[in-house]
Amino acid sequence: MSEHAAASSIEARGLTLALGGTPVLAGLDLRIGPGEFVALVGPSGCGKSTLLSxxxxxxxxxxxxxxxDDLPSGDRLGRLTLMPQTDALMPWRTxxxxxxxxxxLAGTAADEATAAARRTLxxxxxxxxxxxxxxxxxxGMRQRVALARTMLGGTRMWLLDEPFGALDALTRADLRGVLADTWARDRPTTLLVxxxxxxxxxxxDRVLVCGARPAxxxxxxxxxxxRPRSLDDLADPAFSEPRAEILATLRATGALA
Ligand SMILES: Nc1ncnc2c1ncn2[C@@H]1O[C@H](COP(=O)(O)OP(=O)(O)OP(=O)(O)O)[C@@H](O)[C@H]1O
Ligand SMILES: [Mg+2]
Structure with a gap:
């Protein structure tokens, strides 16, 4: 179960990929330390979802x-939990x-898995x-189910693709708090788009800015x-300064007017 799975470092070295003849990733490097929370922002279509895949x-x-953990990982499928941009719930399951x-799938006993799922829901x-x-x-409810599934996914490496995209502002703020608390408790290595x-x-902990395609x-x-951080801290320079720097970096990519 999640408490026992390793929160490994995740590193991309020189990732390059073309899809249908279009270069989508071009020598992309990044590293997320074990238990670190990194966010990735960038213009629409730059290749963020492709990177997570x-x-x-x-x-x-x-x-x-x-x-x-610094080792090339060819067979990593299933070692990281991906929450895709579309909820990808299984329609035939409750x-x-x-x-x-x-x-x-991670081998938790059925009773325990049910209890954990009910608590998280x-x-x-x-x-x-x-x-x-x-x-x-x-x-919005489907998105909450998908986030609950990710948190109970049995790994401590989370790739979250706009997990709050379809939510109203209040639910979004609420679930952001749930995610922050869960991360602080379990310390999964996390990449949030x-x-x-x-x-x-x-x-x-750090925000990466992705340039226009190829990423x-x-x-x-x-x-x-x-931490803990909240919307009440928006006037705090520790919040407003990095935010201004992200915005300036995005502007420099030509992604914003
Ligand atoms: N299967 C595919 N075949 C061809 N091109 C693709 C395929 N999947 C994605 N692309 C292209 O790759 C580029 C990057 O797509 P991707 O979904 O990774 O962007 P994104 O940064 O996640 O965008 P958004 O912020 O809108 O979600 C886009 O230009 C898209 O058209
Ligand atoms: Mg995307």
Missing amino acids: VLAGLIEPDAGAVLL VLDNVRVGSL ARFGLSGFEDHYPHALSG THDLDEAVLLA RVVGEIPVAMR
């Missing part, structure tokens, strides 16, 4: 390598079964929906702000 082992790069699947405001099927949920700069600064990391902004 490569890191997760769903797509092999044309050149370059992914290293876990909410409870969607959320339990990672723990069961309750934290995400989904008590009473355990036996519903995904089609009977709203977009987001378009929300406030979210990147509120959650991450490369063109900036890295550390966030030294102490």
Whole structure:
């Protein structure tokens, strides 16, 4: 189960990939230390989701390598938990079964997996929906189920692709808190893709900025702000300074007017 899985470092070295003749990744390098929380921001279409697919082992790069704990990892599929940009819930399984699947695959006893899934669903405001099927949920509810499944995925390496994209502002702030608390407790190595700069600064130890396609990391902004962080801290220079720097770096990529 997640407490026992290793939170390894994740490194991309010179990742290069073309899809359908279009260069999407061009010599991309990054490193996330064990238990570190890194956010990735960048213009739409620059290759962020593609990068996560490569890191997760769903797509092999044309050149370059992914290293876990400094070792090249050709067969990493299943070692990292990817929460894709679309929720990718299994329509034929109930909410409870969607959320339990990672723990069961990781070898957790069924009773324990069920109890953990129920607890997590309750934290995400989904008590009473355990036996519903995904089609009977709203977009935001499906996204909460997908996030619950990721957290119980049985690994401590999380790749989150805009996990709060389909949520209203209040639910978003609420689940951001749940993610921050869960990360602080379990310390998974985490890479979060987001378009929300406030979210990147509120959650991450470091924010990477990706340039226009083909993707490369063109900036890295550390966030030294102490935790726990909240929306009440927006006026704090420890929040506003890195945020301004991210914005300036994005502008320099030509991604923003
Ligand atoms: N299977 C594919 N075949 C051809 N091109 C693809 C394929 N998948 C993605 N692309 C292209 O790769 C580029 C990067 O796509 P990707 O989904 O990684 O971007 P992204 O940074 O995640 O964008 P967004 O912020 O909008 O989610 C896009 O230009 C897209 O058209
Ligand atoms: Mg994407």
